[in-house]
Amino acid sequence: MNQLYNNSASATGTIENPKKLLASPRHTLTLFGIVMILLVAGVLNVSSKPAVSQTPDPSQMLKTNLIMIAILWYWAFFIYKGMQGYGRSVLEFFEFKSFTPNKLISDCAYAVLALVLIYACSSGVHYLLPDQVSPSSNPILSSRPTGFFGITAWICLSISAGICEEIVFRGYLQRQLALMTGNVGVAILLQAILFGIGHAYEGLSSVIAIVLHGLFLGILAHWRGNIRAGIIEHAGWDILAGFGLLSANW
Numbered sequence: 132m133n134q135l136y137n138n139s140a141s142a143t144g145t146i147e148n149p150k151k152l153l154a155s156p157r158h159t160l161t162l163f164g165i166v167m168i169l170l171v172a173g174v175l176n177v178s179s180k181p182a183v184s185q186t187p188d189p190s191q192m193l194k195t196n197l198i199m200i201a202i203l204w205y206w207a208f209f210i211y212k213g214m215q216g217y218g219r220s221v222l223e224f225f226e227f228k229s230f231t232p233n234k235l236i237s238d239c240a241y242a243v244l245a246l247v248l249i250y251a252c253s254s255g256v257h258y259l260l261p262d263q264v265s266p267s268s269n270p271i272l273s274s275r276p277t278g279f280f281g282i283t284a285w286i287c288l289s290i291s292a293g294i295c296e297e298i299v300f301r302g303y304l305q306r307q308l309a310l311m312t313g314n315v316g317v318a319i320l321l322q323a324i325l326f327g328i329g330h331a332y333e334g335l336s337s338v339i340a341i342v343l344h345g346l347f348l349g350i351l352a353h354w355r356g357n358i359r360a361g362i363i364e365h366a367g368w369d370i371l372a373g374f375g376l377l378s379a380n381w
Contacts, residue, residue, distance in 0.1 A: 153307045154213035162209075162304065169329045170262060189281055192274060196284040199271060203288075203295040210303045212221055224302035228267025236357075243364035249347050249368070250377060253340040260336035285373045300326045300345060301352040301361050319349035337376040344368075 212220050276285035300322045310316035323345030327338045348361040371377045 151219070151309050152217060153219050153266070153303055154210075154217050156215035156311070158216075159304070159307055159311075163325070165206075167235050167324050168328050170331045172331075189274070189277055192272075192276070193284050195271060196276075196281075196288045198290050200284075200291045203291045207295040207298050210299055214303070221298055221302060224298060224306075224358045224372040226359070238355075238360040239363055241355065241360040242367065245347055245351055245364045246368060249344050249364070252343045252347075256343065257336055261341065272373060275375055286370055288365045289369035289373060292320050292369050293362045293364075296326070297348070297352075297358040297361045297365055301358050303350055305352065313352060319346065319353060321348055331345065 207221070214221060271288075276282045304325065305322040306316050308321050309315045312318060323342050326345035327342035330341045331338055333341070348364065351364075352358050352361050368377060
């Protein structure tokens with residue numbers, strides 16, 4: 132576990148060059164730029180919220196979800212290509228080589244535990260700092276998904292977010308920052324902040340709650356040595372949030 136961020140692996144899991152970066156610094160800076168664009172877009176979305184409540188359009192929500200699925204997988208592809216150029220692979224984030232059914236059970240158990248702890252913290256944040264942003268202003272989840280296609284699209288989006296965002300933040304960014312700074316704690320904190328900033332469209336208290344969410348998942352990924360439990364928790368949270376069973380921040 133102490134060598135979690137010090138091993139460079141090929142697609143087959145063979146260590147090639149210890150302490151080698153996952154991708155070029157330019158690639159990482161480009162990722163920072165993307166997050167900053169999301170921040171600006173989020174701030175504009177919050178500041179331009181309509182004065183009167185608008186009836187959510189299920190067909191528009193479906194289109195938005197499908198677009199978001201494509202964006203998420205392109206984001207993961209961006210990480211894949213950047214790592215490929217450095218002889219690295221996103222597969223090392225999953226530890227498939229040592230995977231067993233018993234580890235899947237452990238992953239699920241830790242995912243449930245993380246979800247409960249994160250929910251408690253998130254509830255506390257929203258209680259102390261109620262959001263002034265109307266749920267209908269959330270461009271991704273303006274209302275609960277309905278109908279076969281709407282529900283299917285939301286579940287697919289939730290799973291995609293669980294996989295792709297964990298690859299980007301807890302897989303790539305956290306390990307890359309740890310290698311760059313030489314400090315895992317700083318890396319976990321920075322990726323959590325960037326994770327929160329990327330969800331600025333949900334309002335201040337949601338951003339704070341999401342930073343805490345990212346911290347929990349970052350610690351979990353570092354402790355477990357992979358992002359599997361984080362993916363399960365992340366996807367599960369989003370699915371439940373879509374049906375109003377949890378607060379819609381992720």
